[in-house]
Amino acid sequence: MxxxxxxxxxxxxxxxxxxxxxxxxxxxxxxTKTKKQTLNIAHRGASGYAPENTLAAFEKAVDMKAEMIELDVQMSKDGELVVIHDTTVDRTTDGTGAVKDLTYEEIAELDAGSFFSEEFVGEKIPTLGEVLDQFRGRTGILIEIKSPYLYPEIEQKVADELISRNMDKPNNNKIIVQSFDHQSMKTFQSILPSVPVGVLLSYSPDGISDAQLADFARYAEYVNPNKDMMDADLLERIHEFGMKSHPWTVRDQESADFLLELEVDGIITDYPDYVDPHK
The missing domain is CATH 4.10.910 (30s ribosomal protein s13; domain 2)
Known part of the structure; x- marks a missing residue:
């Protein structure tokens, strides 16, 4: 017995x-249920701790173990791709004027760190090429094309930067390109179909319809809405259409915890330490 x-x-x-x-x-x-991995995406770098869209902010994001850095791309008067969020340099530098009206030489002279704190005096606005060269292989890179209507052929120029570095190969580099301008994303996808694109969506009380999702699914791999639009139903519908979602922008722990509980695919945040998938 x-x-x-x-x-x-x-x-x-x-x-x-x-x-x-x-x-x-x-x-x-x-x-058999296991917790899904949610990508930690540093918005304009770790912009809660360093001046946004600078090499310092991107380095801080890598130090904080973010899986991707997010950045904004615009174009100088003489055609250089520069990493800055606003269409003017006024808010984040010691200069004034529209990005499109300044040459790269003029932009390169600006101080993009002092507005944040004295610790970052002299920090510069980097070019897209500088960021790609410094962070390729170290972290994923989420490139937002900002206000493309101001910059003819900017989609081709972004594609050229990736192609010249052999960063356009599928599954070889963690590169995503996104924009609020959905026609721009259609254009980019037609130029470089090997690089996934995402559509950004501002908050709308009407939500996102299945008809919209069906249209996005024709060319995009990601639907990235304002975080206040995200709930379990929307996430499920995005997934049903074969896409993923990286809501933006998280600036408090409560929002991060809510999105982690939903098991969204990624969280775009100023504070990478708020997004801890091991909680």
Whole structure:
């Protein structure tokens, strides 16, 4: 009888410990659910801790273990792709004027760190090429094309920067391109179909319809809405259309926790330390 009971216990232990996928018997049922990995995406770098869209902010994001950095791209008067969010330099530098009206030489002289704190005096506005060269292979890069209507052929110029560095190969580089201008994303996708694109969406009380999602799915791999639009139903519908979602922009722990609980595909945040997938 003891030998018989021992055999039963051994079998039970085997099925509890060794079943694939970490499955275990509990109350007569097998559970296979594991927590989904959510990408930690540093918005304009770790912009809660360093001046946005600068090399310092991107370095801080890497130090904080963000899986991707997000940045904004615009174009100088003489055609250089520069990393800055606003269409003017007024808010984040010691200069004034529209980005499109300044040459790269003029932009390169500006101080893009002092507005944040004295610690970053002299920080510069980088070019897209500088960021790609410094961070390729170290972190994923989410490129937002900003106000493309101001910059004819900017989609081709972004594509050229990626192609020249052999960063346009599918599954070889963690590169995504996104924009609020959805026609721009259609254009970029037609130029460089090997690089996934995302559509950004501002908050709308009307939400996102299935008709919109069906249209996005024709050319985009990501639907990235304002975080206040995200709920379980929207995430499920985005996934049903074969796309993923990276809501923006998280600036408080409560929002990060909510999105982590939803198991969104990625979270765009100023504070990478708020997004801890191991919680």
């Amino acid at each position: 003891k030998k018989y009971l021992s055999s039963i216990l051994t079998a039970a232990l085997f099925f509890t410990v060794f079943l694939p996928g970490g499955m275990a018997l509990a109350d007569g049922e097998i559970s």
